[in-house]
Amino acid sequence: MNAPVAIASQLLHSLSNEHPGTTATLKEMEMLEKFLDISREEEIGEGPIATKLIFLISSNRLCNETWIASKPAARWTQSILRLTKSLLKEKSLADPFHEHQKHTTFKQFIDTIANQYLMNVNESVFIQNATLAMNIIYRLSHSGRYASLFVDARTHKAVLPLLQSREMIVLQAVLEVLGRLSDWNELCRLDLCQSTAIDVCLQMAAESDLLTQKLCISLLRILACEGNAREQIKIYDGIPLLVSLLSMRNSRLQWHVAWTLAQLADDQECSLEIGQRGAISVILSELSLQQPPQRAVTDWISMLTGLCALLAQLCQTDSNEVLIIRNNGLYTIGQCMLLPLRHSFLFENSQFEPFLCSSFRVLRLLFSLERNRHFFKKVFDPEMFGKFIDVGHYVQDLTEYQELAYDFMKLMKEASMTDSILTAWDTLNQDKAPLGEVGEYEMLQQLGAGAFGCVYTVRKKTSPMQFYALKEIYMMESREMSPDKSFGDIISEVRIIKQQLRHPNIVRYRRIFVENQRLYIVMDLIDGASLKDHIHSTAEKKSRFAEPRVWNILVQLVLALRYLHKEKRIVHRDLKPNNIMLGDGDRVVITDFGLAKQRGAEYLKSAAGTIVYSCPEIVQNMPYGEKADIWSLGCSIYELCNLHPAFYSQNMLKLTMLIVEGTYEPVLATYSNRLRELIAACLDANDKNRPDIVQVGEYMVERLMKALDDQIRGSYKKAKEDASSSMHVSSSTLSFTASTSTDRDKKMSTAAAFTRSDSLNSSSNSEVLSASIREVRERDKKESKRVKLPMINNSVEKIGSEKKTVRIAGSKLKSLSAGSRTSLSNSLPRIGGLSGNGSLMNVNAGQPTSSLDVHASSHRRASSSSVAERSQRLIALRSHVLRPISDPVLHMLEVLHQLVLVCDLPPREGVDHKRRLLNNFRRKLFAKNAPSESIKIHLRKLSMESLDKVEMDLGYADFRVVLIDLPLYADSTDDKLTRVTYEQVARILQLVFTEAFPEARK
Secondary structure, eight states, X not given: OHHHHHHHXXXXXXXXXXXXXHHHHHHHHHHHHHHHHHHHHXXXXXXXXXXXXXXXXXXXXITOHHHXXXXXXXXXXXXXXXXXXXXXXXXXXXXXXXXXXXXXXXXXXXXXXXXXXXXXXXXXHHHHHHHHHHXXXXXXXXXXXXXXXXXXXTHHHHHGGGGGOOOHHHHHHHHHHHHHHHHHOHHHHHHHHTTTHHHHHHHHHHHSOHHHHHHHHHHHHHHTTSHHHHHHHHHTTHHHXXXXXXXXXXXXXXXXXXXXXXXXXXXXXXXHHHHHTTHHHHHHHHHHOOOOOSSOHHHHHHHHHHHHHHHHHHTTSHHHHHHHHXXXXXXXXXXXXXXXXXXXXXXXXXXXXXXXXXXXXXXXXXXXXXXXXXXXXXXXXXXXXXHHXXXXXXXXXXXXXXXXXXXXXXXXXXXXXXXXXXXXXXXXXXXXSOSEEETTEEEEEEEEXXXXXXXXXXXXXXXXXXXXXXXXXXXXXXXXXXXXXXHHHHHHHHHHHHHHOOOTTBOOEEEEEEETTEEEEEEEOOSSEXXXXXXXXXXXXXXXXXXXXXXXXXXXXXXXXHIIIIISOEEOSOOSGGGEEEOGGGOEEEOOOTTOEEOOSSOXXXXXXXXXXOOHHHHTTOOBOTHHHHHHHHHHHHHHHHSSOSSOOSSXXXXXXXXXXXXXXXXXXXXXXXXXXXXXXXXXXXXXXXXXXXXXXXXXXXXXXXXXXXXXXXXXXXXXXXXXXXXXXXXXXXXXXXXXXXXXXXXXXHHXXXXXXXXXXXXXXXXXXXXXXXHHHHHHHHHHHHHOOOBOOOXXXXXXXSSOEEEXXXXXXXXXXTXXXXXXXXXXXXXXXXXXXXXXXXXXXXXXXXXXXXXXXXXXXXXXXXXXXXXXXXXXXEGGGSOOOOOHHHHHHHHHHHHHHHHTSOOOSSOOHHHHHHHHHHHHHTOTTOOHHHHHHHHHHHHHTOOSBOOXXXXXXXXXXXXXXXXXXXXXXXXXXXXXXXXXXXXHHHHHHHHHOGGGOO
């Protein structure tokens, strides 16, 4: 150790000098290199020498204003940075660095390093210096206290410009530093949200290697705890990217993605989008791969925990709960919980119990939806089922599930219980053999049961991916419960509905048949939950239905009832929340027409329906009509607002009195007067005063008009998109046709050249060439007939007079038909006085060349022609009366030039949505796989300010933030803008260009 100690002593002496000269600097660089070589062979450790070195490096070099201002050589700086990084392998050596409290000066040093790199991006020494500086910050900020010192000094602000780096090693080091600082400090997170960090992370995550993807998504996960970051990810259309990364088979990356999406899913709109993007099927697919890896088992279990956490967040939305159940989610989660029965080493893994807690949370959230509760009685014994229920609805705190996880682990360890546990969970498997077969259908799952029969999910044997709902009605029970009508009446009744009802808000009946003394009705399977389920879950969440959502549901119900009552003269007679299904986007579908009757001239008299939703006429056994459905409509909307029925009592007599008298608690005052008045009108106990469905519509004219307006706007928008697509296809076809014509002309000219050059060859060669020319001509005729484009044939003759005129062929101009024979030489333009036989005409060099004669070649060249005869067929025009022609290519190049200049501007510190849009446009325009034809089409439309939608993905899920202060945006009132036009992009380009280059303003 004598040599290392001697070199260390010399190095300490050199570092103690704050202002070394040139010679001393060179010696110090030499000593630094020697010491680094020694430290590779022998560990210096955390002894007094290492402590003194760190102290002197920080005080006299990296955190010394005089040394930084002297602009030290890059090689010298690199040696110091390398030594500092090597010493900081020991975490305890970070303490001497922070003792000086010179973090502000160190921030100046980082500024210098970043500026040197950005000005010399291609020089390796500056690349290494930037990377080393980031590594040092990362090692110095290993605790929250030290990270806060850097953030307070705004060190992260000095690091942010390096996100522009195209060197992957620099970018990865920057992402590591920003991730660590933001993980420890909220102020850093807020500053990063105001920068371009989120945009850079989303772009890099889509295009980079696995390590960079991990770092980018890790930073997004950390920032996503801030509302501003979540909003940016949503606006920048980051959800589809994150969902696609869920399927990457890397546990750490999937863990980061899952927790990022889980934080985004806290917003209901984002939760719906995540579910609709296919995240649930991806998650369940990953959970179904129940084979632990050979290495990094703990990371794998943590990833499973993250996926369950994401499922728990998605369960906050009823439609996502339905998707989880439909995708066999209960069985898949259960099989993951039972993994220790197949892999006993998981019992000893400390991360498996948190995974069980997360799994139980998902199951308990699914249990909160009433229609799912029967599943759990099959898999839990009474004691565990009681504890499961006691947790409560919609509880997110994982500590509440620890007792369940402990008991479940204990149960799995009991060998005697293994078979019974596996058997119980197997009952939830929806992919097992069908329950039975009826006709051409396989019965997969029982959806519900009632007095008249059961409802099953079925599929056709011939098309297993098409699912239906099958209602099974028992003949004997139907006769006993309805002695006043025959079984044939039921069949006739349903046949009427099947043949007549065609409405988007009414379930469609597909088929009716009888088998084994039972009636089967096949109808569409509605993907969603009933309105009753939504009401229950909303009440258990202690939430309320927003009034716009109530109106949306009400409008659809009114439209469906108007169709039934006025067009089909049908009374439903059992309208209630259980028979109203809500699909995607709150699409309403009325189901269960088992009690529906087609109304004749007389009022209906039979009692039907559920008494809680029955009108006073039915309760009193009086004749009733279509207004019975109006009462039920009022009851359903009342329950939607107040989250409990309008009329309810355990005492049947009291319930009847409440209905007959029309006595109920008022609708909550949080809803508008118009909505409360409508409900009150529907619940009028006097059927004569109760409105019919048309009069109900009069109460909500404004809402109906708005719904109609939205429908028309949607249709208009779709028509414009279809028209734009058609125009795009047409332009592509024309481009292809033009290129085909060009290829054909090239072939013709080639054949003509062969004819001229080989005219002295043998007759056999001439015959071969003649046959080739004939073949080309025949192909030309066929293609001309198919394309149906006129062939324009211009030829330039010799210069006539000194007058500046343009002579154009007159009335005797003949168009060339597809079948006309013409000379190959005449089919090509003759420039500069090219004669018919191919030789150049004698032109006086001194003669003015200011006039031009243009005419079409005739089919057959005249044997003699005079100048006088030709002049009679020409029209003379003065050149000054002609409109000057601008070159469209020049305008396209001008627009492209502006785009390049704007995109090459130095980045701004904050988020600039307009610049971001233009950068993304250029990136997509010149993407690696972009064909040259598409580049030309996009530039042409941009230069013309076309109203077509830009079909490229410009990185925005909603363009309102980009167009908010643009005059063209005022014409749009859509809630969400998912596309922009070329005109809008052109205006943004003009705006940004004139702001950046005011001298270019005209």
